[in-house]
Amino acid sequence: MNTDKLAWALAAIDAANAEDPNRELWEGQEFPKELLYGRRMTEWLFRLDPQPSEACQLAARAQHIRRWQVPRQSYPADREGYLRWRKYLYRFHGVQAEAILREAGYDEDTIAAVKSMIGKQGIKRDAGVQAIEDTACLVFLRYYLDAFVAGREQDQLVDIVRKTWKKMSEQGQKLALTLDFAPPIAAVLAIALAPGEEPETAA
DSSP states (O other): OHHHHHHHHHHHHHHHTTOOEEEETTTEEEEEEEHHHHHHHHHHHHHHSSSSHHHHHHHTTTTTTTGGGGGGSSSOSSSHHHHHHHHHHHHHHHHHHHHHHHHOOOOOOHHHHHHHHHHHTTTTHHHHHHHHHHHHHHHHIIIIIHHHTTHHHHHHHHHHHHHHHHSSSSHHHHTTTTOOOHHHHHHHHHHTTTTTTTOOOOO
């Protein structure tokens, strides 16, 4: 692993995400939203795998690179609009990451692997892609599920949890079960993961 090249690329990704005009307050400090997200991805990747590949480290940090430039509101508010938005984001984030990796001097195989992970091409089949998906799900459950509680019916929340759970590997699911959830979310999880309940296929 080329630590100097990796450090440069991660710093460049951070610099891009530090331009996010949206802010998030965490532990009394304000952060650019996507900068904080990228660092959370790195933290949980290492919890999932203490020795992740270089490509995994890059993909984790770049998972939401410059996401604010393609706001959800730029697509229709319906389900079809959401899916089109997500599909475009996979390409957008891949292109943004590729530019940094090429400047850092990464080879074509590494660039292709990172783009596949960011684009979720091979969930349940490719170990690297699955590691990034597990990490994204863990970060969602740990930091962002709370925001989905307000204004949603319990059935909707149960559906969200089941879809998230379905995308994770057994290793990711075991790590998720160690999280300390607030009572309302714990109740939703208990229903979603009750024995005999079959999670819906993820979108």
